[in-house]
Amino acid sequence: MSILVDENSRVVVQGITGREGQFHTRQMLNYNTVVAAGVTPGKGGETVEGVPVFNTVRQAVAQEGVNVSCIFVPPHFAADAIIDAASAGIDVIVCITEGIPILDMVKVAGFLRTRKSVLIGPNCPGVISPGKTKVGIMPGAIHKRGPMAVISRSGTLTYEVVDQLTRVGLGQSTCIGIGGDPLIGTSFIDLLKRFKVDDETEGVVLIGEIGGTAEEKAADYIKRRFNKPVIAFIAGQTAPPGRRMGHAGAIISGGQGKAEDKIKALKNAGIKVAMDLGKLGETAYEVMKKARSA
Amino acid sequence: MKLHEYQAKDIFLKSGIPIPNGQLVTGAEQANKVTQIINGPPWVVKAQIHAGGRGKAGGVKLVQYPYEVVKTTESMLETPLKTAQTGPEGVKVNQVLIEERVEVDSEFYLGMVVDRDTACPTMLFSQAGGTEIEVKAARSSSVIKKEHIDPVSGWMPHYARNLLYTLDPPPPPGAMPGLMSVMAHVYKIFMSLDCSLVEINPLVFTKDRKVYALDAKITLDSNALFRQKELLELEDTREKDPLELMAEKYHLNYIRLDGNIGAMVNGAGLAMATMDVIKLAGAEPANFLDVGGGANEDMITTGIEIILKDERVEAILINIFGGILRCDVLARGVLAAAKKTKIDLPLIVRLEGTNMEEGRKILEDSELKFLVAKDLSEAAALVSKQVKG
Numbered sequence: 001m002s003i004l005v006d007e008n009s010r011v012v013v014q015g016i017t018g019r020e021g022q023f024h025t026r027q028m029l030n031y032n033t034v035v036a037a038g039v040t041p042g043k044g045g046e047t048v049e050g051v052p053v054f055n056t057v058r059q060a061v062a063q064e065g066v067n068v069s070c071i072f073v074p075p076h077f078a079a080d081a082i083i084d085a086a087s088a089g090i091d092v093i094v095c096i097t098e099g100i101p102i103l104d105m106v107k108v109a110g111f112l113r114t115r116k117s118v119l120i121g122p123n124c125p126g127v128i129s130p131g132k133t134k135v136g137i138m139p140g141a142i143h144k145r146g147p148m149a150v151i152s153r154s155g156t157l158t159y160e161v162v163d164q165l166t167r168v169g170l171g172q173s174t175c176i177g178i179g180g181d182p183l184i185g186t187s188f189i190d191l192l193k194r195f196k197v198d199d200e201t202e203g204v205v206l207i208g209e210i211g212g213t214a215e216e217k218a219a220d221y222i223k224r225r226f227n228k229p230v231i232a233f234i235a236g237q238t239a240p241p242g243r244r245m246g247h248a249g250a251i252i253s254g255g256q257g258k259a260e261d262k263i264k265a266l267k268n269a270g271i272k273v274a275m276d277l278g279k280l281g282e283t284a285y286e287v288m289k290k291a292r293s294a
Numbered sequence: 295m296k297l298h299e300y301q302a303k304d305i306f307l308k309s310g311i312p313i314p315n316g317q318l319v320t321g322a323e324q325a326n327k328v329t330q331i332i333n334g335p336p337w338v339v340k341a342q343i344h345a346g347g348r349g350k351a352g353g354v355k356l357v358q359y360p361y362e363v364v365k366t367t368e369s370m371l372e373t374p375l376k377t378a379q380t381g382p383e384g385v386k387v388n389q390v391l392i393e394e395r396v397e398v399d400s401e402f403y404l405g406m407v408v409d410r411d412t413a414c415p416t417m418l419f420s421q422a423g424g425t426e427i428e429v430k431a432a433r434s435s436s437v438i439k440k441e442h443i444d445p446v447s448g449w450m451p452h453y454a455r456n457l458l459y460t461l462d463p464p465p466p467p468g469a470m471p472g473l474m475s476v477m478a479h480v481y482k483i484f485m486s487l488d489c490s491l492v493e494i495n496p497l498v499f500t501k502d503r504k505v506y507a508l509d510a511k512i513t514l515d516s517n518a519l520f521r522q523k524e525l526l527e528l529e530d531t532r533e534k535d536p537l538e539l540m541a542e543k544y545h546l547n548y549i550r551l552d553g554n555i556g557a558m559v560n561g562a563g564l565a566m567a568t569m570d571v572i573k574l575a576g577a578e579p580a581n582f583l584d585v586g587g588g589a590n591e592d593m594i595t596t597g598i599e600i601i602l603k604d605e606r607v608e609a610i611l612i613n614i615f616g617g618i619l620r621c622d623v624l625a626r627g628v629l630a631a632a633k634k635t636k637i638d639l640p641l642i643v644r645l646e647g648t649n650m651e652e653g654r655k656i657l658e659d660s661e662l663k664f665l666v667a668k669d670l671s672e673a674a675a676l677v678s679k680q681v682k683g
Contacts, residue, residue, distance in 0.1 A: 157564040240549070246582070
């Protein structure tokens with residue numbers, strides 16, 4: 001198994017006619033992702049890489065039976081695109097777009113409370129279940145199917161970690177970038193709950209960063225409810241307070257969101273925290289070896 | 295984007311939040327005239343900078359005589375203001391706000407932000423208004439009351455009642471209507487101007503039974519400025535680091551730090567982690583620089599130029615995990631920078647991911663001197679070696 005997406009996912013790319021939408025549609029198709037439809041308002045009837053384009057997500061659902069969306073539309077229109085997908089009954093909405101106004105996300109979050117759709121992101125690299133499907137912008141080649149789940153607030157940092165895992169022989173069940181914004185659709189805990197009951201997943205790598213208290217909350221959940229080994233890494237130990245470190249959500253403010261507090265909370269929960277990013281793969285290997293022999 | 299106090303107070307005044315009478319000045323002569331228009335003595339003289347912590351640092355002064363208003367204004371404009379939030383060099387004060395003084399009966403703190411956990415606009419209220427609210431709040435979280443505003447309902451007066459009637463002791467009865475009105479206006483401003491922060495500290499009830507915002511802080515959501523165009527002209531970039539300004543122009547995420555190892559990375563998380571790696575190797579990061587996922591050759595070139603302009607930098611680490619950003623694009627950008635500005639500092643390059651072989655070859659075939667790290671651990675070791683000489 002894997003979580004959220006697999007070989008049966010039928011993907012609609014929202015913003016498929018844009019530069020990024022087109023490029024990544026090609027990349028996803030190369031990974032054997034079933035990209036069944038695209039949506040760009042006003043471009044219905046065209047095709048991109050052989051994929052039919054519709055004017056609305058509702059049409060794409062009706063005609064092509066899509067159930068997963070990948071959003072590349074510019075930030076001004078992204079809230080509309082997410083709500084369009086949720087209204088049309090899409091199960092998993094992956095929003096890659098960076099720079100969505102926070103009050104737009106307040107609206108989106110309020111809307112999604114009464115809908116069944118799961119939103120991943122925004123401002124994220126997407127979701128990949130290696131060997132099955134890739135819904136997002138991550139380089140597919142560094143991934144390998146296997147027992148490790150990866151949950152991360154970052155993009156390229158996740159690639160770094162996945163690459164190291166693959167090199168030490170630890171493949172991945174599903175890797176999810178949950179996004180670098182202050183308001184995101186899905187939290188560490190939401191996903192840990194899914195990985196807890198996923199047979200293929202034997203261990204989890206959790207990659208956090210400064211800002212907010214999501215890692216502290218995850219640590220608390222893991223301590224009380226989670227039954228698989230977790231290896232964590234927190235970026236931003238040298239980040240100054242009060243500055244936004246690239247990601248809108250990566251800011252230490254009012255004494256909250258420091259790396260040291262997150263590391264402490266994770267360690268207190270009995271989680272192995274890798275301090276040296278260069279050795280994260282090795283660390284994960286050791287932890288999993290120990291867990292398997294136990 | 296941060297607004298100055300006087301700009302935020304203009305917005306308050308237009309929306310119906312009472313503020314003391316005041317006038318902005320940029321020179322001593324103007325200050326003298328202002329004492330004839332604004333009620334006094336006494337007068338309050340306030341340095342206009344974006345950083346907080348002004349009160350404790352001497353950026354807010356109560357003065358009794360017109361000549362003191364002039365003198366205080368002059369000295370504020372002359373000497374950079376150092377507060378707990380400005381850094382050691384302080385910030386040059388370009389503008390001063392001169393206000394009438396109001397007689398305070400009680401002080402409150404009122405703030406509004408978006409709460410990350412509930413995804414709701416959230417109002418914060420406290421009786422511990424005045425200086426050092428951050429310190430008081432850190433000591434006890436119950437000092438500040440929170441009320442989440444459901445975006446479906448929008449503002450409703452009961453949100454204000456929930457905040458006000460749980461205070462012990464409750465605010466003076468005469469203050470209630472005024473406080474409730476300010477709260478409603480703050481919510482309206484927050485939502486209509488796409489704010490990420492609105493803060494009034496202190497919000498006061500005066501001895502003549504009126505409610506005033508004595509201070510005003512507004513931060514706008516930079517991501518929403520495309521639909522707040524009339525607010526763009528309020529931007530004052532004079533307090534920003536010149537290198538950070540240059541980076542902003544090229545859409546590079548750059549933050550200047552105090553260290554000696556410059557770093558250029560793609561992706562914010564990896565850039566932060568690379569700073570941590572530099573520190574772990576026994577050096578100090580000179581900057582955070584995330585060139586972003588879709589950087590082009592020009593952006594890479596500018597990134598290198600910015601790092602080279604920082605005189606404290608003794609070596610440069612380029613750490614790229616190519617995804618959308620291809621390693622060959624990175625390599626060409628570095629070479630273009632080397633052509634424009636001579637790179638005579640040790641350069642450590644770690645390339646991984648999309649088109650990494652092509653990128654490495656472009657660098658190897660050039661005249662550029664650089665050290666190759668095959669992975670992050672090796673990059674760290676090379677940095678460490680540079681520092682130790």
